[in-house]
Amino acid sequence: MKEQKFGTIGWIDLSIPNAEEVKDFYAEVVGWKPEPVSMGDYNDYSMLADGEAKAGVCHKTGINSDIPSQWMIYINVEDLEKSLETVKAKGGKLLTEIKDMGAYGRTCYIQDPGGATCALFEPAS
Structure with a gap:
């Protein structure tokens, strides 16, 4: 795991009811490539640019509700x-x-x- 500096922004994500649709929206609008992250019964998504995770698009359910x-x-x-x-x-x-x-x-x-x-x-x- 990459070292995190205190006081810095370490991550950004979006938790919404329609993550499947919205991940595709950002893939088309900004060119991010969605990569599934298994949450057991469903997938959330890391959004990649140049092969590196830049953000997350998550379902607003369970721990994220x-x-x-x-x-x-x-x-x-x-x-x-x-x-x-x-x-x-x-x-x-x-x-x-x-x-x-x-x-x-x-x-x-x-x-x-x-x-x-x-x-x-x-x-x-």
């Missing part, structure tokens, strides 16, 4: 709990519980005081 349907950036943080306490102290909101992403790390979706949303991501060590 409570994620806002918009392009989401994942900002790498060193200590997720500490960052989430600061979110609340500074007037932001937690939109989800902490989600375990297995070998990748943990994430939580937040809203800042201005109403914008993003995900904070603590990479696995």
Whole structure:
């Protein structure tokens, strides 16, 4: 796994009800090549450019059912709990519980005081 620098955007993805249709939309519009990522009963998609994953298009189901349907950036943080306490102290909101992403790390979706949303991501060590 590639080393993640704290404070940087580590990933972007989109979780929506119609991922099958939308992955094809982005394939046609921007030239990304969808690569299936098995989620057991269905596939989400890594969207590749020049053979490298640039973004994800995911089904809004299961663990993703409570994620806002918009392009989401994942900002790498060193200590997720500490960052989430600061979110609340500074007037932001937690939109989800902490989600375990297995070998990748943990994430939580937040809203800042201005109403914008993003995900904070603590990479696995």
